[in-house]
Amino acid sequence: MEPRCKLWLEHDDRLAMSDYRARLLSAIAETGSLSAAAQRLDLSYRRAWGKVRELERHLGLPLVESEAGGAGGGGSRLTAEGAEFVRRYTQFAEDARRAIAALYDDAFNAPTPTDPATLRSDRPGPR
Template identity: 40%
Template sequence: MKLVYKIWIEGDNKAFGEGPYKLLKKVDQLGSIHKAAQDMNMSYSKAWSIIKRAERELGIILVESNIGGAGGGGSCLTSQARILLNQYNEFCHEAEEILTELYNKYFSELL
């Protein structure tokens, strides 16, 4: 047996969680929303809507896009997005430690 949980930030709607986190990490790694979407087996429009919904709900810009041209376009994360990714990652790691401790406290002898 193991503990399973999901953590997300919510306003009026779900704003940010594991899915947007992974998508933004891929955008950062690959330099493109389109390439990140392909790598994650999702459509560009779905990736774009995930990013735009998160931006709208959080009230911050996460991605800056450069229009294509001779050198092609691309996307990069804003400084606020980088802070969000780091803080979300640290929060999740700390939450995992605490939740594992609580799980062991209450269920280790039973399960």
């Protein structure tokens, strides 16, 4: 067994960030293109752009800057605020997963118990 969790942030009861959206923003940063990032995550360009705009509205922050295409080509990149927000969210998510793994280890007294007999103990509490 191993613990699993879904993590996201809300602001005023609206989605402010999730692992999926962090991956989308990271893909924009890595590829320099919203279109390439959308392809990487198997999204349409329109859907990816909608997710970015929705996050920007909910957070009240510009996350992505885009330049129109043309002979020199266009592109997209994260704003300084967007890059910092992704960095902080990613660190928070990693820290939360490590904490959950540690709590799991404490609760089950073994990183990956596979034998139900290992769940029996003299520990107090409901059974």
